[in-house]
Amino acid sequence: MHVGHWFGNVENMLRLQEEHECFYFIADWHMLTTHFDRTAELPGFTRELVLDLLAAGIDPERVTLYRQSDVKEVAEMTLLLGMITPLGWLERVPTYKERLRDNAERDIANLGLLGYPLLQTVDIAIVKGELVPVGEDQVPHLELSREVVRRFNRLYGDVLVEPQPLLSETPLISGTDGRKMSKSLDNVLDVRDEEDKVxxxxRSFITDPRKVRRGDPGRPEICPIFTLHERFSPDILEWTEANCRTGELGCVDCKTNLADRVVEFYRPFRERREELEHRAGLADEVLAAGAAKVRPVVEETMKAVRDAMHLS
Ligand code: SF4
Incomplete structure (x- = not known):
């Protein structure tokens, strides 16, 4: 889990578990869309993510936390909804082209990647999701989900719940190279890392290229380090901005100030994570309980879908 996930997803998940009945899942099938050649990593990835979420404060007693691939009906429903989803709807979702562009050196232009938004639609519809937390950039995905659900209901009757967006703040967190922080771009600041690594x-982040040395005036608005200060350094934010602009603050010191705060911010998380790491079998137990909890909801949805399509 990296800092982009933390502020883009985890903080919203923590808030929403206090306010709503929530279904959270480990999207291991989604991972296959770009990492179909690295399936051996899936079990470890899943376990790590479950422990990360628990350490961050996600409470499996309060939410339903399950693994997507434990719900085989997701695949069945994706096939069924695929029958009524025009290709053009999928092709116009901007993230398809973005993913191809970001992974230009790899051949990932496959059906799975194109169908990613449809799989997301099923993730929502199969648990009768009413509200979906989305950032502005994910609104086109959800719009597609709403269109697919409406089309299904027009064709087969009022069966599926049309999800509504719950617009959430998903700040754009830049990675070491200034592009959006993303594991696939290998530019992340990982929340699990020890102090030295953090x-x-x-230190490896790019900054304003015009600010070469202390004394040169900088532009915090284009600096990835400053976007992180905005999250971690409320105590020195104004000071950082002002002293960057005048040039009095050098990038080396600015980065040290940030690193001090990031290390402190994640200290409780890392300590809890360390504790959980020693509880053998914990992730599997949580996922088994989550699978059992989601099953009745899924079975009810699928029965209604099969009945409506005369497939039962
Ligand atoms: S002083 Fe800080 S905010 Fe300004 S350019 Fe350097 S790293 Fe970025």
């Missing part, structure tokens, strides 16, 4: 990663 400091080294922060």
């Amino acid at each position: 400091r080294a990663t922060i």
